[in-house]
Amino acid sequence: xxxxxxxxxxxxxxxxxxxxxxxxxxxxxxxxxxxxxxxxxxxxxxxxxxxxxxxxxxxxxxxxxxxxxxxxxxxxxxxxxxxxxxxxxxxxxxxxxxxxxxxxxxxxxxxxxxxxxxxxxxxxxxxxxxxxxxxxxxxxxxxxxxxxxxxxxxxxxxxxxxxxxxxxxxxxxxxxxxxxxxxxxxxxxxxxxxxxxxxxxxxxxxxxxxxxxxxxxxxxxxxxxxxxxxxxxxxxxxxxxxxxxxxxxxxxxxxxxxxxxxxxxxxxxxxxxxxxxxxxxxxxxx
Amino acid sequence: xxxxxxxxxxxxxxxxxxxxxxxxxxxxxxxxxxxxxxxxxxxxxxxxxxxxxxxxxxxxxxxxxxxxxxxxxxxxxxxxxxxxxxxxxxxxxxxxxxxxxxxxxxxxxxxxxxxxxxxxxxxxxxxxxxxxxxxxxxxxxxxxxxxxxxxxxxxxxxxxxxxxxxxxxxxxxxxxxxxxxxxxxxxxxxxxxxxxxxxxxxxxxxxxxxxxxxxxxxxxxxxxxxxxxxxxxxxxxxxxxxxxxxxxxxxxxxxxxxxxxxxxxxxxxxxxxxxxxxxxxxxxxxxxxxxxxxxxxxxxxxxxxxxxxxxxxxxxxxxxxxxxxxxxxxxxxxxxxxx
Numbered sequence: 001x002x003x004x005x006x007x008x009x010x011x012x013x014x015x016x017x018x019x020x021x022x023x024x025x026x027x028x029x030x031x032x033x034x035x036x037x038x039x040x041x042x043x044x045x046x047x048x049x050x051x052x053x054x055x056x057x058x059x060x061x062x063x064x065x066x067x068x069x070x071x072x073x074x075x076x077x078x079x080x081x082x083x084x085x086x087x088x089x090x091x092x093x094x095x096x097x098x099x100x101x102x103x104x105x106x107x108x109x110x111x112x113x114x115x116x117x118x119x120x121x122x123x124x125x126x127x128x129x130x131x132x133x134x135x136x137x138x139x140x141x142x143x144x145x146x147x148x149x150x151x152x153x154x155x156x157x158x159x160x161x162x163x164x165x166x167x168x169x170x171x172x173x174x175x176x177x178x179x180x181x182x183x184x185x186x187x188x189x190x191x192x193x194x195x196x197x198x199x200x201x202x203x204x205x206x207x208x209x210x211x212x213x214x215x216x217x218x219x220x221x222x223x224x225x226x227x228x229x230x231x232x233x234x235x236x237x238x239x240x241x242x243x244x245x246x247x248x249x250x251x252x253x254x255x256x257x258x259x260x261x262x263x264x265x266x267x268x269x270x271x272x273x274x275x276x277x278x279x280x281x282x283x284x285x286x
Numbered sequence: 287x288x289x290x291x292x293x294x295x296x297x298x299x300x301x302x303x304x305x306x307x308x309x310x311x312x313x314x315x316x317x318x319x320x321x322x323x324x325x326x327x328x329x330x331x332x333x334x335x336x337x338x339x340x341x342x343x344x345x346x347x348x349x350x351x352x353x354x355x356x357x358x359x360x361x362x363x364x365x366x367x368x369x370x371x372x373x374x375x376x377x378x379x380x381x382x383x384x385x386x387x388x389x390x391x392x393x394x395x396x397x398x399x400x401x402x403x404x405x406x407x408x409x410x411x412x413x414x415x416x417x418x419x420x421x422x423x424x425x426x427x428x429x430x431x432x433x434x435x436x437x438x439x440x441x442x443x444x445x446x447x448x449x450x451x452x453x454x455x456x457x458x459x460x461x462x463x464x465x466x467x468x469x470x471x472x473x474x475x476x477x478x479x480x481x482x483x484x485x486x487x488x489x490x491x492x493x494x495x496x497x498x499x500x501x502x503x504x505x506x507x508x509x510x511x512x513x514x515x516x517x518x519x520x521x522x523x524x525x526x527x528x529x530x531x532x533x534x535x536x537x538x539x540x541x542x543x544x545x546x547x548x549x550x551x552x553x554x555x556x557x558x559x560x561x562x563x564x565x566x567x568x569x570x571x572x573x574x575x576x577x578x579x580x581x582x583x584x585x586x587x588x589x590x591x592x593x594x595x596x597x598x599x600x601x602x603x604x605x606x607x608x609x610x611x612x613x614x615x616x617x618x619x620x621x622x623x624x625x
Contacts, residue, residue, distance in 0.1 A: 028322030030311055033482045036589055039527040042517035045535045046545065048552035049598060050605045052289065057553065057606060062287055068613045076621055102610040111623070121625040222618075229622045 060100070067098045079116035086112035111222045114141045124230045129238055132227055141223040248275050290550035293559070295507040296345035297546070301522045302332055302366075303513045305354040309384040310418035314444070314481050316524040319354050325514045329362035333369045335537065339510050340373045342543040346510070348406075352380040352522070354514070357395070364402040371403025378406040384419050386427030393430045400434045407431050410476070412444025413451055421451065425461055432465055438472055439465070445475040479524060479583040501584060503558045510546060512537065518545040520555060525589035531555075532588075553605050560616045563588035570597050573604070 031038045052058050071092075075082040085092040086109040089102050114120045114136065123132040136142040227234060252271050305326040308319035340346050349370045356379055357363060363379070370377045379399070386392035396404070409424045424441060431439045441462075443453045456462055456473045465471035505521035512518055518534040519526050526532045531554060534545040549555055557566060564587040571578040574596065581587050591597050 026323075026325075028320055028324055029306065030315070030318040030320050034318055035481050036525065036528040036593075040530040040533060042513070042515045043530070043533055043535060044539055046533065046548055046552070047530055048549075049531045049554035049592075050602055051551055052553055053551065055553070055602075055605065057609065060606070061289065061609065064610050064613050065287070065292060068610065068617055072614070072617050072621060076618075076623060100610050101607055102614060103607070104611065104614070108615070108618075111618075115623055115625070124625045225619075226623045226625065230625055 064100055067093075067096075067100070068102075071096065071098075075112060076115070082112040083116045086110075086116075107222055110141045111226070114139070114223045114226055117141075120226065124227060127231055129227065129231075129234060133238075133242055136223055142221050244275060288550065289553075289556060290547055293507065293550070293556070297343050297508055297510050298345055298347045299350060299509040300336065300339045300343075300346050300348070301350045301352060301509055301511045302327075302335060303352055303354060303511070303522075304329075304332055304356055304359055304366075305514050307358050308353060308355040308382065309358070310355075310382055310415060312414035312418070314414055314479070316479075316481055317354065317527060318481065323354070326358060327514050327516070329359060329366055331516065332359075332362075332366045335512055335542065336366065336369045336373070338542050340375065342541070343510065343546075346375060348376040348378055350378045350380065355382055355384065357381050357385050364398040367399055367404050368402040376405040377403060378408060379404060380408040380410065381427075382415055382419050383409045383411070383423040383427040386423040386430065389426045389429055392423075392426045393434070396427070396430050396434055396436070400436060404436060406438055406440070407436050408440040408442055410442050410444075411451070412476070413449055414444055416451060421455075425459065428465070428471065429461055432470065437470055439470060440472040440474055442474045442476040479581065479586050481524075501564075502560055502562045503584065503588070506555055506559045507549075510542060512542075518542065520549055523588065524583060524585040526585075528589050529592050531592055553609070554601065557605070557608070557612055558588065560612050563591055566601070567591055567597075569604075569608075570600050573600050 026039065029038070048054075052061060071085065075085050086104070089104050089109075093100065093102060117135070117139070119135050119139075120132065120141075123129075123135055133142070224234070248271055251274055252267060303317075305323065306317045306319045307321065307323040307326060308315070309321055311320040336349060339349075351359075351363070351366070359366065367377050367379075385395045396407075407427075409427055411419070411421060411424050428439055428441065441456055443449075443451065443456065445453065453473050453475055457466060462471060466473060503521070503523075505523055509522055510518070511520070511522045511526070513527070516537040518537060520532040520534055523532070531552070534549050537545070563584050564581075567587040567590060568578055570591065579590070581590065591601070
């Protein structure tokens with residue numbers, strides 16, 4: 001076994017040790033037009049950006065882990081607790097005599113409100129996905145497109161007067177900013193059907209993480225976890241109708257009919273582009 | 287309790303990058319590989335790392351050889367595969383298929399690897415690769431691997447929307463489509479990002495096509511990665527070599543276990559693991575009052591975070607206040623929300 005020197009994790013880049021392999025020694029690489037320049041050096045020891053010990057966060061970390069676990073234990077089993085925590089997380093913490101700050105996003109709060117919502121519970125228990133999604137949209141539990149979340153579309157006026165292709169590209173950059181809050185939901189996407197099938201027959205390790213569209217259910221649209229935790233994955237067709245067809249129509253309606261950002265003559269072309277982007281985004285390409 | 291005990295990840299993958307030398311010099315290669323790169327790791331060292339990694343982390347299920355082009359290990363490749371097999375672990379080799387210039391050559395090349403214990407093979411192809419290696423090589427190599435019983439076989443295709451060669455070309459190939467139907471050949475859209483400075487409209491469109499919602503980075507902690515210079519890396523991400531915070535240290539001086547565990551000292555990595563780089567990037571840009579850029583891959587967000595000193599300063603400053611939210615999201619995702 002290798003002799004182990006005590007590890008010193010640096011938080012400040014220090015003196016270059018003699019056995020660091022400097023980038024200048026790496027001949028033959030194509031760094032000429034490299035966007036990120038050359039590789040960083042290969043150091044002897046690791047540099048932590050935010051060291052737990054040097055930031056004096058060791059005790060705080062343990063304290064928060066224990067406290068948050070205790071809170072979560074309550075809120076996922078008691079609707080009132082969930083609602084109280086979501087309504088005012090800081091006040092809730094204070095009531096539990098916990099003295100640290102916590103910031104929940106609107107989506108994270110929405111999960112807890114939805115968890116305490118009897119309409120949601122009934123839809124889930126009745127296995128009615130259409131109703132579940134409808135309630136989520138109406139009550140703002142998911143971020144499916146609505147006009148209030150599309151202010152960034154107005155930024156496309158910056159691109160008026162340029163070639164229409166550039167307008168489309170610029171437009172989609174903006175749209176993507178909005179779409180970015182709406183999650184991809186399933187791993188059984190059409191374009192990855194082969195992978196899903198093959199995964200049954202052969203064992204793969206690590207490929208899923210590298211190549212499959214990521215299941216963002218727990219991150220971007222956390223409320224959908226309520227459905228999948230109780231009823232399993234949501235069908236592709238449902239997702240396609242809801243998150244691609246519906247969103248495409250909504251965006252087209254807003255930017256062509258209401259905002260006149262793109263002319264009516266380009267409506268179908270834009271619909272096609274938008275659908276393509278959304279299909280790729282969700283991994284639901286037909 | 288330390289963070290490593292709290293997260294309690296047991297790495298399942300060992301990735302060895304024995305060289306950045308390649309027979310190709312793809313425009314968008316993340317490691318800027320060319321045939322002119324010289325360093326190829328000595329195979330004795332590779333064997334030592336295999337033994338040490340599996341001894342320290344018995345949950346490792348598979349050893350992946352990638353690059354660069356790992357077939358440039360030549361007659362040493364079967365030896366290192368055999369070393370993996372001696373530990374009863376799976377092996378995957380990622381290759382551009384340059385050696386499969388005919389079916390016969392492919393069989394000749396693959397047979398000793400299969401006999402040594404090779405279990406999986408990944409071929410990389412697409413417009414960039416095909417400037418150097420014909421798709422015919424991929425077909426020959428795949429057919430040879432199939433007939434030798436290598437399972438699974440994957441073909442990974444560069445997939446910008448402007449691509450001339452697409453995954454549909456694989457699906458429509460008369461030799462390959464039956465293997466796809468059978469489920470033994472997987473065809474994957476490889477997410478690419480640009481590594482060149484002259485981003486044009488085509489590439490921008492490509493960027494949009496490959497947009498992904500921000501996701502946690504589960505490449506961290508779960509993969510032990512060693513580069514050709516015996517440097518341990520925190521992940522096998524596309525931009526890892528450009529990010530000093532993802533470089534864990536030298537195996538010339540420290541053991542794999544040492545370097546692996548001490549990365550848990552860094553809360554930045556924990557945050558990446560829980561929320562992913564795009565989430566963090568968005569937050570930093572919001573604090574800076576800067577309109578965020580869009581990047582085609584999460585690895586691009588990661589390197590953008592560390593390229594700017596102000597980003598790093600803000601990240602350090604806000605970590606304490608963000609910690610509770612990070613822990614909350616980490617915990618709630620593990621729980622079942624039963625109505």
